[in-house]
Amino acid sequence: MHLTTRALVLALVAVVTFIAAQWSNDPDIATLWRAVLMLLAAGLAFEAWAQSKIAISLRFMLPAALHLGRETDIGFAVTHDSRRTQRLRLLPVVPEAMRCDAVEEHDLRLAPDARNPADPAPRSGSLRVHPVRLGVHLWPQIPARLLGSLGLAWWDRPLESGATVRIVPDLLRRSGARRTASAQGARPRPPQEVAREIHRWHDWQPGDPLSRIDWKVTARSGVLTTRELRDDQHLEMLLVIDAGCDSAAGDGALDALGTRVNLAARLAESALARGDRVGLLAFSDRVLRAAPPMGGVAALPRIRAQLAELVSDPQPGDAGVAARAALRALHRPAGVVLWFGDPASQALRAVAARHSVVVVLPREPVVEALVDASPETPHRFWTALAAERFLIAARERADSLRRIGVVVVSETPARLEAAVWAAVSRGSRANRRVR
Numbered sequence: 001m002h003l004t005t006r007a008l009v010l011a012l013v014a015v016v017t018f019i020a021a022q023w024s025n026d027p028d029i030a031t032l033w034r035a036v037l038m039l040l041a042a043g044l045a046f047e048a049w050a051q052s053k054i055a056i057s058l059r060f061m062l063p064a065a066l067h068l069g070r071e072t073d074i075g076f077a078v079t080h081d082s083r084r085t086q087r088l089r090l091l092p093v094v095p096e097a098m099r100c101d102a103v104e105e106h107d108l109r110l111a112p113d114a115r116n117p118a119d120p121a122p123r124s125g126s127l128r129v130h131p132v133r134l135g136v137h138l139w140p141q142i143p144a145r146l147l148g149s150l151g152l153a154w155w156d157r158p159l160e161s162g163a164t165v166r167i168v169p170d171l172l173r174r175s176g177a178r179r180t181a182s183a184q185g186a187r188p189r190p191p192q193e194v195a196r197e198i199h200r201w202h203d204w205q206p207g208d209p210l211s212r213i214d215w216k217v218t219a220r221s222g223v224l225t226t227r228e229l230r231d232d233q234h235l236e237m238l239l240v241i242d243a244g245c246d247s248a249a250g251d252g253a254l255d256a257l258g259t260r261v262n263l264a265a266r267l268a269e270s271a272l273a274r275g276d277r278v279g280l281l282a283f284s285d286r287v288l289r290a291a292p293p294m295g296g297v298a299a300l301p302r303i304r305a306q307l308a309e310l311v312s313d314p315q316p317g318d319a320g321v322a323a324r325a326a327l328r329a330l331h332r333p334a335g336v337v338l339w340f341g342d343p344a345s346q347a348l349r350a351v352a353a354r355h356s357v358v359v360v361l362p363r364e365p366v367v368e369a370l371v372d373a374s375p376e377t378p379h380r381f382w383t384a385l386a387a388e389r390f391l392i393a394a395r396e397r398a399d400s401l402r403r404i405g406v407v408v409v410s411e412t413p414a415r416l417e418a419a420v421w422a423a424v425s426r427g428s429r430a431n432r433r434v435r
Contacts, residue, residue, distance in 0.1 A: 061075040088145070110124070242340060
């Protein structure tokens with residue numbers, strides 16, 4: 001309970017009246033302060049009884065799932081069963097798996113609920129959230145205060161919404177430019193012929209489908225000619241994610257694991273749409289999640305479900321364990337291994353000899369800024385020295401990986417996805433030529 005200005009004024013009147021009664025012989029003044037206090041106590045008791053009879057409900061307007069790292073506006077509706085307008089103050093706190101930069105108290109005036117029970121409740125407010133951790137999370141209790149009917153006090157009325165929020169990896173952003181680029185050319189390839197190539201031509205025979213007739217060849221030869229198709233040899237791609245204890249660190253909006261999961265999910269979606277086969281391998285000191293490379297409609301939901309369950313393991317990552325598991329997972333040579341982590345070059349030597357390996361090492365803008373820290377930075381010399389040593393060690397590890405034929409992509413988080421996709425595209429074209 002928090003007293004309002006009105007109640008504090010009444011209490012002040014009672015105090016002043018009590019002091020005056022001590023200096024006066026008037027019996028009316030001597031009992032006046034008791035009447036004021038009794039009036040205040042009776043008003044508070046009435047408010048406590050009245051507000052306890054009011055049922056207040058809170059409902060969040062949540063989508064089926066929130067995407068990791070993508071800001072989302074979430075609305076909420078507050079309703080009550082009273083016949084008069086109520087005034088409510090609430091602080092919309094969010095689960096620990098989400099970040100809300102502008103958390104402020106909402107002062108709501110709630111009119112009587114005269115709508116049809118079947119109609120949705122009107123929105124009372126909204127908040128912008130930034131999901132930062134995968135999984136299913138329960139919405140915490142919302143602290144709220146209800147103003148009493150006499151305006152004497154704000155009464156604590158914490159609200160339980162019972163809402164659960166599900167955070168999943170981000171999706172591929174399908175912009176208009178991406179759609180236009182995919183359909184360039186004289187005639188876009190028919191969707192039914194995706195992932196197929198021409199094997200040979202032969203004279204048309206009864207029973208051959210008319211859609212397979214090659215009319216250009218028929219026009220040149222004067223004989224109905226059918227093209228015979230076969231499955232194209234698409235790439236096998238394995239997403240290897242280091243989910244060890246180091247993946248819980250991060251200096252941006254997401255930790256390292258969140259950045260890796262989001263990038264892996266988007267690359268998997270794009271590769272599967274292209275007809276490639278995609279698998280997953282997550283590890284710490286052991287294999288945590290494993291899915292062999294596969295294509296088709298069921299591949300993407302399976303990979304996304306595995307990624308959504310990933311959490312940072314307390315044990316450090318062992319790249320040797322993951323490398324041996326990757327060799328077992330990729331049955332055909334000349335595959336593509338996307339490695340999200342910072343492995344040692346010795347661990348990837350055997351994998352790089354058989355497959356195209358791309359190691360994703362995001363740059364650390366915060367660490368780079370410490371090298372040229374301002375003079376006001378505490379312990380500037382030692383901070384800059386530690387940051388420089390860290391960056392030198394990272395460059396040395398990247399150079400050792402390049403010497404064994406590994407492609408190392410090191411970019412800022414904003415440009416990382418485009419850089420990785422360019423490296424994968426170059427490697428995939430080379431592997432297709434090898435095949």
